[in-house]
Amino acid sequence: MDLEPTDEQRMIVETVRRFVRDEIVPLEADLDPDASALVPEDHERLVEKVRSMGFYGLDIPVAYGGPDIDIVTRTLMAIEMSQHRAGLYTPCYGVFGGAGLAQLFEANDEQKDRYLYPTLRGEKKGFFGLTEPSGGSDPARAIETSAVKDGDDWVLNGAKIFISGADMADYGIVFARTDPSRGRDGITCFIVDTDMPGFHVRRVVHTLRSTSYATELQFEDLRVPSKNVLGEVNRGFAIANDRLSRQRIPYAAGCIGVAQKAQEMTIAYSKQRETFGEVLANRQSIQWMIVDNEIDLRTSRWLTLAAADKAERGEPFRTEAAMAKLVATEASGRVVDRAIQVHGGYGVTKDLPLERWYRELRIRRIGEGPSEVQRLIMARDLIGGAFH
Amino acid sequence: MRLRLDKPWTPLTDETVKRIPGQLGVYELADESGRVLYVGMAGGRSLFGLRGEIGQHAGGTATQFRYEVNMQYLTRHQELLMLHVADTGELPELNRTNPPARLGRIG
Ligand SMILES: Cc1cc2nc3c(=O)[nH]c(=O)nc-3n(C[C@H](O)[C@H](O)[C@H](O)COP(=O)(O)OP(=O)(O)OC[C@H]3O[C@@H](n4cnc5c(N)ncnc54)[C@H](O)[C@@H]3O)c2cc1C
Numbered sequence: 001m002d003l004e005p006t007d008e009q010r011m012i013v014e015t016v017r018r019f020v021r022d023e024i025v026p027l028e029a030d031l032d033p034d035a036s037a038l039v040p041e042d043h044e045r046l047v048e049k050v051r052s053m054g055f056y057g058l059d060i061p062v063a064y065g066g067p068d069i070d071i072v073t074r075t076l077m078a079i080e081m082s083q084h085r086a087g088l089y090t091p092c093y094g095v096f097g098g099a100g101l102a103q104l105f106e107a108n109d110e111q112k113d114r115y116l117y118p119t120l121r122g123e124k125k126g127f128f129g130l131t132e133p134s135g136g137s138d139p140a141r142a143i144e145t146s147a148v149k150d151g152d153d154w155v156l157n158g159a160k161i162f163i164s165g166a167d168m169a170d171y172g173i174v175f176a177r178t179d180p181s182r183g184r185d186g187i188t189c190f191i192v193d194t195d196m197p198g199f200h201v202r203r204v205v206h207t208l209r210s211t212s213y214a215t216e217l218q219f220e221d222l223r224v225p226s227k228n229v230l231g232e233v234n235r236g237f238a239i240a241n242d243r244l245s246r247q248r249i250p251y252a253a254g255c256i257g258v259a260q261k262a263q264e265m266t267i268a269y270s271k272q273r274e275t276f277g278e279v280l281a282n283r284q285s286i287q288w289m290i291v292d293n294e295i296d297l298r299t300s301r302w303l304t305l306a307a308a309d310k311a312e313r314g315e316p317f318r319t320e321a322a323m324a325k326l327v328a329t330e331a332s333g334r335v336v337d338r339a340i341q342v343h344g345g346y347g348v349t350k351d352l353p354l355e356r357w358y359r360e361l362r363i364r365r366i367g368e369g370p371s372e373v374q375r376l377i378m379a380r381d382l383i384g385g386a387f388h
Numbered sequence: 389m390r391l392r393l394d395k396p397w398t399p400l401t402d403e404t405v406k407r408i409p410g411q412l413g414v415y416e417l418a419d420e421s422g423r424v425l426y427v428g429m430a431g432g433r434s435l436f437g438l439r440g441e442i443g444q445h446a447g448g449t450a451t452q453f454r455y456e457v458n459m460q461y462l463t464r465h466q467e468l469l470m471l472h473v474a475d476t477g478e479l480p481e482l483n484r485t486n487p488p489a490r491l492g493r494i495g
Contacts, residue, residue: 033432034462040489167470167492194493201494203391204467206460213463215492350432 082257140184189236198222252328296331417450
């Protein structure tokens, strides 16, 4: 396996790197340090620029108009795209476009017309509603939201928590229990319009991220027509799992990007800051932090590229994606923590992006399946289903 | 945490502004009757945090203020605006000149 970038990959990476440094980073000087959106004029201008570069709609399949870029190259690009203050959760402030909810590619033609294509055109927004107050790590058991068939409709009752973007969405993908006797084979995935009677956003859930919140939802006799079932009845869990596995690679890549930037800043600062008559870079304890950062970075990078490589070759990559997610989220947290230490007091100020990355990286060890769940997934694969 | 900012109002004068902390957070301004005119925030680029932001409004149409120190100032600000819209059907008067690009719905 050769994970050295090809000449073409190097060129693409260099183009994205320049875009981030020349176009994105300078705009951040005028934004709130926790901001996650550009002013609309800048956003539109940069979207046009990305289109002209041929990179717009990066995670949209080629068949739907996305660029023909393989998964390894996309991973390398994702590592570059997060190297700015808002980059972890809003790489390049979304100017590379996106597919939104990957599950919609599995929708039928009529559903694609109503939800997927308007989403790709930027006319509709969706949310992903899996987690419930009863727990998110093991949704197959925890989902209590019920969907009961009534004529040609399903009637949903229940609650969801930590759902990002539901208050601004036009529709959402909601998982509900349709057969209480069948565990993971009794869950169905529904597309729910947010203007349907019985759909409520009950509150905003504030987290470490100041810029963006999650929401708590309640469904009260929410009537969803059968034509809004995504996939098959009682087969919704496969759709949820597929999405979670695929998402882990770019999720890991984003963490690596900010950690790489933090390491760059750390090396530069250590060469410039003097204490007790010497620059910090001459102190062994500081050198070791930089070396430990590099080990964390390279381990994360190789595991993530290896997962991308397997996915690209069409081989099973669940263990690799889980390992990449686990290692990259934990290692990048350590890198940014050491970077803050080397920067001293400045490290925790809002003058530098380190404190934002520090807060946001903490969430990455929980979102998209916490570290313990990643270990569980790998153990299942390694030992062979013993924990099912 | 309470959903709405229901603390008592303080008169908006140069003297009371001096006692506001320089921290980050959110605030509301009101007229004499307690009608909310503006929901604002002191973010990471505010030079003197809440004191600086609220102080700029002294001598304007608002006569009272209340605030909440909050590091989640961006999401809390959006939440307060969403609650105001849910309660009254519209943005506070002084927020309408520069409305947020996007605002969620709650209720
Ligand atoms: C900011 C944010 C945004 C989110 N956005 C969304 C969203 O848009 N849509 C959505 O559906 N969800 C979303 N989530 C939910 C997220 O996916 C869940 O928080 C996550 O899956 C964990 O679920 P939980 O919080 O209920 O923890 P629990 O499932 O209650 O677990 C608690 C802890 O126990 C650990 N644990 C669980 N099982 C085991 C075990 N067998 N052995 C050892 N340890 C174990 C877990 O790792 C965790 O650390 C979001 C969460 C956050 C914080």
